[in-house]
Amino acid sequence: MSKIVQVLLHQGYGDAIGNDCLAIDRILRHDGWDTGIYARVVDKRIPADTAKPLSELSGLDDDDIVLYHLSTGTDLNFKVSGIPGRKVVIYHNITPPGFFLSPSNYRMYKTCEEGLFQTRMMTGIVDYCLADSEFNRQELIRMGYRCPVDVQPILIPFWEYDREPDEDFMRRFSDGKVNILFTGRLAPNKKQGDLIQAFRVFHRLVPDSRLIIAGAYDRSERYVDDLIEYVGDIGLSNDILFTGHIPFDKIIALYRTASFFWCLSEHEGFCVPLVEAMYFGIPIIAYNSSAVPETLGGSGVLLDDKQPELVAHVTKALMDDFGMRTGIIERQWMQLGSFSYDIAAARFRANLAKIIASFQEDSR
Template sequence: MAERALHQFTEGAYIGDAVSDQVFAIQRWLHDLGFASEVYAERIQPELTGRVRPARDYRPGPGESCLIHHHAVGSEIAERLMAIGLPQLLIYHNITPPEFFAFTDPILATHLHKGRRQLEAMRPNTLLALGDSGYNARELAALGYDKTGVLPIVLDESQFRAPLNETLAAECAAARPLVLFVGRFAPNKRQEDLLKLHHCLRRILPTARLALVGNTDFTDYVAWLRALAGDLGLGDDAVRITGHVSHRDMITYYRRADVYVSMSEHEGFGKPLIESMYCGLPVVAYASTAVPDTLGEAGILFHRKDFEGLAELIAALLADEPLRRRVIARQTGRVRAFLEPQVRRQWEAHLQSAGLLPGGAGQ
């Protein structure tokens, strides 16, 4: 009898990437359930060679009745899987609206348009479509997917047990408070609004610093942000643009910052939100797209970008220790929904509903 196989396909596999981390967690769960499960990708970070196989090498085997496809951008993977024709279990991580990049990165905008066209084209051959947030699941339903569900991004607690970078921790403590945002530098993340907010916050708290952590490959946008910071009078003592940092440094920022603030106008999930909550960092976030789904009743959501009013709110949160403790306590409760036991139970229930585990439809 052929071994049951359930392989995963993703456009790219990278260390520290939220989608890739989810792929590897699911692979481990599938192995525990007795499935053969390989990961295939078009683009593979060299350090993952051997752990992830090139998509071009895939050939359907006798034990396969379904494939798992992670979709977040226009890709050759989607075309390849549609040509193969096996039914798929789609995991949708959202596609940033191309409008954010129409003038700044038209090539990326083209790939995003392609991804949205592919999302519609894949619908007839999809057994079950899962969004990693309620926002994404609602988008799938609006596109006509009739069997949908939610599978949140899982938070791996073991990744947060690493020792801190004590040198960096001391730097973080040198001038307080420290405001943190984590995310690649891109127009939808609205780092420029964080700079404007920080300009207002420094009027109330002159020693406040802002750390912007994330990939800086979008060099034109980063250069514009640096110029804007200069125009706002925010020097190196006020704003740090770190670029990509090590995992140890990332944990250090989460553990040593005073507040996490997001001005992002498009999030498919927002993994830094749950990482901040897990690390006991109070979250203040613009209530856009998936952010309310991810935070639930936790954190502090705002619906209007009143920079001066928000600066006063953040200053009050930092000064009022009982309020800060209440916010953190509610966040600690919320983050349990993203820990492995809970998310794994949801995953196995979805496999059952798709008829891929005993007890599900068709079994």
Template sequence: MTGMYYDARWCAPHGIGRFATEVRNRLSGWDDLPLDGSPTSPSDSWRLAKCLKQNKASIYFSPGYNVPLYASCPVVATVHDLIHLHCADETSIAKRAYYRYVQRPMIRRSPVTLTVSEFSRQEIIDWYDIAESQVVVVGNGVSEEFKPDEIALPSKRPYFYFVGNTKPHKNVESLVKAFAIVAEKYGDVELKLVAKPSDAIRRLVALTPVKDRIEWIRGASDVKLAEQYRGAVATVLPSFFEGFGLPLVEAMACGCPVIASDRTSIPEVVGDAGILFDPNNIDHIADCMIRVLDDSELRAAMKQKGLQQAAKFRWSQVGERVRRALQSVAAS
């Protein structure tokens, strides 16, 4: 079939971009969409619709959440999460209007929509009011750089690790406060965060008595991320909301214990390999961190369980699930 277009504008090193890149590498017979500009631009739905019409598209697939304003061909999008419905601080009137009046109608007409977790699947079914058969979970995977038996980051002090961003739903504020409790008890422990700090988090850290033991890391490659995962006491993800939680799988694949929130998709991803906490309870977060820091046998057991859990997430399997879903649409 000709005219099958993949929206490769999403391809990037992290987040949705990693999903987009890994899936693109495993799909054959698809052309990259001949359109520039950001897929998150306010004008993109109109530009995308024109592009598909001009190029006589037979099917359009986005590894992200964007859709055209209109289309005469089948449209398959990937809705990773519905954070905008739950986090008022991370939405806007324009974003809510886009989801309600552009994306939602298109998703409801689409033969299938992809997502990455069972948690997100149920949210999509409920909010878009569509049949269960219209939503397919394809999951996420672990890139080959993330493995246990390689170099670990040399560090003079034991450290906890966070990978993500500092948007409100990531709950980094609680992590910083919990770490301060841990650091008061253990004078040689550090917190390393792979993120760009928001102004609010920057101010919080500046007022923290242990600010000299909090390090921000920017622009780490996958190789460096893997080294840092392997060297950490544990990776901590205190999010209020996740559609998946890819850093947890990357950490487990590197043999790093994981401590995480007990909300949304996170228990599904971690299974019985990690320790879960109430993200609203700073003392509970700190207690979990101290428990893992104090107990080397626990860390060893978590490492083994984590490796077993991470083995369930393979990009080759994700690619095959995506291929089958798209094939069913193309054949219909």
């Protein structure tokens, strides 16, 4: 085998999967592999020589390796079987369609449903799997994958977070208010509605506070309209901010000025924002679901119940207890070590060596 290529639907700029793909590409190039990223859609901000359109993928042999990033429902999930080479799926998780059970979310419902169906159908064409987390690994095994499945945490380029934050945002959110942050696309599985309810209680306890819900949203989804309308109805439009999609330097400014990070999501395959919050030393209060406890690894505050009063009062208790707060941040720092770029890169190299050894054994 002489070539290892990465194939994915969308090579985005600044998103977790896009970053993971670029980081793997960097490692493969560094190690001298003939490699490339091929995507059906390539973000314009990605340098031209980094990722190429999928149509340009050619010259693969049957013993080359195709790393396929699987995260959604698309016909590419089936078409990837037509690409020559041994297939390694890097599974980033697909949200259960049940979260999108409403007429306005039918498109998302179908995409996720098809994604899970396609993932089950792909068991026969995949030679090896890598999953972002143990949670994702178990999901693949439940779906019938009998090939080897290893855990490969997402490669997070932490040096990107040391960039200069947006000055305007820094000024705006360093006004002495308690900033509660959540970052992530507005989606029913991420339960931003629960964040708002918890903040409603917290705001009564600490009136000088604001909730910042940072993440892209699509106004065609009724969930988004409902959230925005609800915030207006309860009279917190000035204290709850929906940023929509914002540039990376503004996200850094939000992390730098955040007092607490809340995550009440009910489905996460890994949850990169938790690791980002660890990096910026923000105490995390999260709901115990899916891969969240695994990513937290015993750090942060993990709640088995997301009753709004509990979330709000636990946050207030942390606000008032400096020792507890700093202790939690210290534990988060320790957990962050297990996601360091060097450790994740070493794990990727070890996984790749296992994959190659397994393929060589097969071909004997």
